[in-house]
Amino acid sequence: MISHMKTIHVPVLIETDEDGIFIVSCPRFKGCHSYGKTIDEALERIREVIALCMEDSNLEQVNTFVGFREVEIIQGA
16 A cells, blocks of 8 residues: 655744743644754654644644744834
8 A cells, every 4th residue: 555645844933942942833733832952852842743733633724824024123212
């Protein structure tokens, strides 16, 4: 039997917290977050979380990724 595997590409956002831990999130799925001591570890973990989210979601009903933008905020008076 031939398996028809499909590769999808999903965006992830990587940040660091005050302790230097890498926090990674996938905006396509609500609550899809993980972390790691290194970027590689965080990415490995988010792949697992994304796979779980995909099992529980209808891919046609997940968030549509539009893009990232930076906005300018002026602090102080």
